Amino acid sequence: MVLADMKQDEVRSFIDDRTIALLPVGATEVHGDHLPLCTDVFLAEGVTRKVAERLGQDRALVLPSVNYGQVWSLGLTTGTVDIPDDVLVPYLVAIATSMHRSGIRTLAFINAHVGNNAAIKSAMRRCLDLCDLKTYSFTYPGAEEVISKVCVSHRPHKAYFHACEIETSYMLYLAPDKVDMSKAIRQYPDFPDDFDYTPTRWTELFSTAVLGDATLATAEKGRAIIDSVVDNIVHLLTKGE
């Protein structure tokens, strides 16, 4: 069920101890010339929708999305919005604790933007301390295993990739009408040796926000990874039952 559309009587009778609230957390951040600025919102919402379907209409409660996230590395690019961690954390905590007040006992942050992870981690710990709310943070859990099987481009960096074969494939599967593959490029910047150890704006390294090879993206690759991610999330949320 989608909270945004529910009526007061519906939400009252819907929530019980088994309800799992799903909060899509995205960002507004440039993703090259072929993907939209809210790529991470569309992906978080897409994964959330699929998880909700699997959990079932009587159990999953999809919350309105958080459309703005923490974006430092690309924070100075035109169109990008950056919510600093010390602003984002209490915002997430306010949403989650309001849900707890509504009777929710389990809430999962379905996150599509790596930059949000530190804020979500802090928020989860604070929720536990404040009201013993059980929270989860899922940023494509288990994706790497499938990526290594279905993706063919080499990775631009040990940890980072962006608007590339992987993310573009996600979009081609989850929101294909928002992708313009004719603008897809490959870009492998030279990272300075100290890139992992000193704060570096990505805009010092490249101007179009693609990190990897977007031209190799396909909906099939996206489907393979995302479906597995959804499996993993559903498994983790329900395994003890």
Next chain:
Amino acid sequence: MVLADMKQDEVRSFIDDRTIALLPVGATEVHGDHLPLCTDVFLAEGVTRKVAERLGQDRALVLPSVNYGQVWSLGLTTGTVDIPDDVLVPYLVAIATSMHRSGIRTLAFINAHVGNNAAIKSAMRRCLDLCDLKTYSFTYPGAEEVISKVCVSHRPHKAYFHACEIETSYMLYLAPDKVDMSKAIRQYPDFPDDFDYTPTRWTELFSTAVLGDATLATAEKGRAIIDSVVDNIVHLLTKGE
């Protein structure tokens, strides 16, 4: 143009000194059994869409919505999310100043939830001090004049109404498929004399969050008021030109 869907090259070439950014600000709050919890989000987005159309594709930049707002009076109801002012203000400021960094010189908060007004006012002043960004706050400007002409129910309170003839009419015009008129009710609680002077949770007065007579709502009334509101916003944003 909708920022969420724009690509990096598009947003780069789009923004100039004449661009007006429109930020829909709503809330997740119960609105009775006939209106959805994100009524204020749908209304803010609906007004924003119409303002954007009037400003023109080359000028209006519609930002992703703020889906959660400040809700104290109904803050303890199931399903409602409350973002306290001291959390909401820096969140709004971060969005607006990021937009300023992107070249935006004028930003309008298109707000549909009265409870957000204090936070928006603080945020606007802070934006002015921080970076001289010109901001506007529009919560149905000029609506009262039309309401007094087209609405027939008496008002439940001098200042407050909620999920009533007015708001329901807005929804019937802007998001009719999300309204269930068969559940619409009229409700006129007795307000204690000191209601305006001491903090009072509405839930002490009534359990279904309707304040006024929703049964009298029509799309025509909504259209009359909203179209006038849109006129007013467009006039205010462009009058000096």
Next chain:
Amino acid sequence: MVLADMKQDEVRSFIDDRTIALLPVGATEVHGDHLPLCTDVFLAEGVTRKVAERLGQDRALVLPSVNYGQVWSLGLTTGTVDIPDDVLVPYLVAIATSMHRSGIRTLAFINAHVGNNAAIKSAMRRCLDLCDLKTYSFTYPGAEEVISKVCVSHRPHKAYFHACEIETSYMLYLAPDKVDMSKAIRQYPDFPDDFDYTPTRWTELFSTAVLGDATLATAEKGRAIIDSVVDNIVHLLTKGE
């Protein structure tokens, strides 16, 4: 009773569950050439004194005044002091919760400066959450009804007036020796159309802080309005008994 003058044994034996603490909240802000900078302090104290008399010596506890408030619109004028909301709110909360610790169960903010309303509202909600203290905020309750009868000048703005027929009449009634009617002026600036929707320093519109027609002020008008306001406050504070 005036807390400032009470001795330790007196305050100990005075406070009980029926005691009503009255906190005058003013501001230090220019009010034209005919009214003093602490006009809002003198008015808050004047109203408080009259309310206290009516509540009776065994019940009303007049607290020391808050002499500085939130002043943004005139915040850049010489002599004006601006306490930002995020500083003023915890200051008011500290006073009120200290009073609660002293046994006070009801506290009324007697406010004479509209700019303080947002801070007082936040403070009241926080007091309720923190310690269940019952608080009231009174900024001339019911004044409008009498103003429309006794005042003759047209209003400079739908919501705002300042140092005008109304406020000057209050002063002529409550603190006449602090008024210099020979300097009273009338001033009706042209408000830009967007004045209500965008943060605007009043000093962009006029240099002497008079908004309306101060020349028409009389002590009689002040008495009529203030006496009614006092009636209203006393009624609201005692009606349930």
Next chain:
Amino acid sequence: MVLADMKQDEVRSFIDDRTIALLPVGATEVHGDHLPLCTDVFLAEGVTRKVAERLGQDRALVLPSVNYGQVWSLGLTTGTVDIPDDVLVPYLVAIATSMHRSGIRTLAFINAHVGNNAAIKSAMRRCLDLCDLKTYSFTYPGAEEVISKVCVSHRPHKAYFHACEIETSYMLYLAPDKVDMSKAIRQYPDFPDDFDYTPTRWTELFSTAVLGDATLATAEKGRAIIDSVVDNIVHLLTKGE
């Protein structure tokens, strides 16, 4: 000149580089059964008035008082208000920096309550960093020298005294009508050895807030000390000229 009473044109023409703003800082705190709760406010105002007279009408600008201060040791007594340091510091900074914006180049905190000293010290340093405002903090400068000559009671503690021969004498000189000498007592509690080294509420040691011998107070002693204090303040504020 008293800022509270000044009109807008007066304050505009009054302030120049030589103006010295004097801010009385007091507290609302029990002072035994013979002194009023706002003893520290009356004393701060009394000293300020005398300093202002000496500096001259064309130079001294007396600001409205800060009526509430930091009170921890007696913070749990009925009637006492405690403003924590982290609330008081920004409040003082807001006042001082507003004055700086008004053209003030020198501001003296005339403080009568030792508990405020830490907050004032922090505020002064912050003012210096923020806007290079020259500030002074005066809490009876040079009083000890005269006290040792004119006071006869032995001191209850190396550093602390309260509502005793000293403070009561100040009041008999500066605000005699607010003193009830018939209730004056002497009280020398046994301080535990670790009193100076561990936070101790005074209320653990005695219930009436007198520390020393109030019965020996006289207006003459108060005059001797206060007049010397005023001399010292005036000297310090003007010596370089």
Next chain:
Amino acid sequence: MVLADMKQDEVRSFIDDRTIALLPVGATEVHGDHLPLCTDVFLAEGVTRKVAERLGQDRALVLPSVNYGQVWSLGLTTGTVDIPDDVLVPYLVAIATSMHRSGIRTLAFINAHVGNNAAIKSAMRRCLDLCDLKTYSFTYPGAEEVISKVCVSHRPHKAYFHACEIETSYMLYLAPDKVDMSKAIRQYPDFPDDFDYTPTRWTELFSTAVLGDATLATAEKGRAIIDSVVDNIVHLLTKGE
């Protein structure tokens, strides 16, 4: 050079644009029965000392250690100190910006406790924004490569290990007199499936804070890894020269 021991004239003449300040960042956290609570302090100091030797006496400036860090997972164990991120970040920023004020242009956090990484990352970004200070964060850079060669125990978790073959080997190399190998144990708790996705106190899983096999630790393994880590740090700090 060790800042703690330097005299005022020495530090004045020492610091120039080429100086690299090294700040050891540790934690006070239980590390099983065979390692001391300040293991992470000793390791951070040990690595720092070796880096300093390699950079040379005329260039490296070793700062006093930060002995307390962010410890959530083991935060409830006896003896452990937890500094929350929002307290640790401004503490680190104050140290680093003070150093910048002293003329330092490059500062490296030599960190030995993974729990500090989020705080250090935030601090580094803030330093860059505040004063353009170049900072590095080094938590055993490049260790994994050597670990995979010299360590033989299987890893208890994809990302986490603690007081195990790896850390114990570091200690046997850098601070052998503080290790009691007779108490070394191996411990491989069963991690719940959702361990990586929901905040989990380690104390729910095991009581002695060993994660892995400490019995296999040797000074030689420690030397191999740490010497390589030191090489990497020195290379990263000097490579552009």
Next chain:
Amino acid sequence: MVLADMKQDEVRSFIDDRTIALLPVGATEVHGDHLPLCTDVFLAEGVTRKVAERLGQDRALVLPSVNYGQVWSLGLTTGTVDIPDDVLVPYLVAIATSMHRSGIRTLAFINAHVGNNAAIKSAMRRCLDLCDLKTYSFTYPGAEEVISKVCVSHRPHKAYFHACEIETSYMLYLAPDKVDMSKAIRQYPDFPDDFDYTPTRWTELFSTAVLGDATLATAEKGRAIIDSVVDNIVHLLTKGE
């Protein structure tokens, strides 16, 4: 016992209700050309060590030092680190409350830097309010009495001295290898009359941070004072038993 070196099983069995935790609090601050920058750390640690010896191995728990403190007066000198009070207070509170969670019921801040006193005082009060932890603050208690007997130089200021006969004697007793008496000087700056009343950076008065006569320092003087201080601390911590 030294917490830094204790193992998990040791700390678990060590702490009981009689344990006294000792936290050395120092600063990193220039102390002239003859004393090291961490003079206050070495002194705090030296006093702590002696107190611990006297309390006995089964009772005293020496915590890792706080190496950075609040330094405003010398805050702009090369090499000095300043932690503002609002950063230092929560850092100290986090350490103390973590210790309370570990079972500690008494904690003493052994402080060697006067600039830390305000922060420690705030931290102690907050610990009392938060968890009823009994804390002490000792900054050379009772030193003055011995100083007046054994020291011969006249004092440079009523309250302040620095890196002088007193502090240098402490160092010659507690950390003699870190003193270079050949660089010891005497320095008696002229303090402006208003020095005690207005924030003044010491660097406006003198460039080498010596306040008094360091040339007269001897280890014997240091021993006399420090041994007495240690006596006093031990007495205060154990007197009620």
